[in-house]
Amino acid sequence: MAIRSHAYRPTDDLDERDGRRDYRSSDLWGQDDGGDPRENDSLEPLPPFNGGFPEYRIADDERVLVDVHSKRGTLVFPVLETILISGIMWGIIGMIDGAAGPFVDGGFGGLRQFLLIAWVIGIAWFFARPVMKWWRNRLVVTNYRVVARFAKDDIVDIPLDQVTGLHRRRSTLIFDVYRMPPLMVPNVAKVRRVKRVTTRRLRHRW
Numbered sequence: 001m002a003i004r005s006h007a008y009r010p011t012d013d014l015d016e017r018d019g020r021r022d023y024r025s026s027d028l029w030g031q032d033d034g035g036d037p038r039e040n041d042s043l044e045p046l047p048p049f050n051g052g053f054p055e056y057r058i059a060d061d062e063r064v065l066v067d068v069h070s071k072r073g074t075l076v077f078p079v080l081e082t083i084l085i086s087g088i089m090w091g092i093i094g095m096i097d098g099a100a101g102p103f104v105d106g107g108f109g110g111l112r113q114f115l116l117i118a119w120v121i122g123i124a125w126f127f128a129r130p131v132m133k134w135w136r137n138r139l140v141v142t143n144y145r146v147v148a149r150f151a152k153d154d155i156v157d158i159p160l161d162q163v164t165g166l167h168r169r170r171s172t173l174i175f176d177v178y179r180m181p182p183l184m185v186p187n188v189a190k191v192r193r194v195k196r197v198t199t200r201r202l203r204h205r206w
């Protein structure tokens with residue numbers, strides 16, 4: 001797992017923060033910190049996201065404002081491919097079992113087993129793999145930082161005071177980072193709402 005941290009603040013002993021943070025679904029869009037930010041925000045040490053994501057390793061006073069995966073629309077084609085492959089495979093298996101069509105003479109038990117194995121592999125490749133990729137892709141915004149995790153477990157962790165701008169290009173969010181290349185997060189679910197909540201918090205930091 002690769003973790004990139006930009007201008008990261010020093011951390012305390014991580015063993016002291018092993019407890020799981022219990023935040024409810026209502027926190028995901030948070031009340032956007034309508035009050036003044038904490039006076040010592042910039043001094044609070046932040047543990048890196050190297051445990052669970054994001055339930056572990058967050059500061060005691062850190063609140064999750066946004067926690068989303070990729071858009072579910074990215075799973076449409078994998079689902080359609082899975083349905084098509086399953087229909088073809090089980091159609092052939094049905095003819096083998098019923099000794100119908102080209103299989104009327106029977107004796108195709110070996111082919112049936114091969115098709116079952118091929119179907120399982122096809123399900124894993126065309127459905128399970130995209131679902132796992134969708135699950136791994138995640139964007140978390142707290143009152144202190146932006147954390148993006150991508151399918152290959154590459155985690156980018158950026159303090160909010162290093163974010164100089166936020167733009168939306170369709171379903172892609174682009175975070176401008178001080179003296180660093182911009183962070184692009186594609187296929188963000190509920191992208192307009194994510195941008196609105198994040199922008200409000202950024203204005204407090206600016």
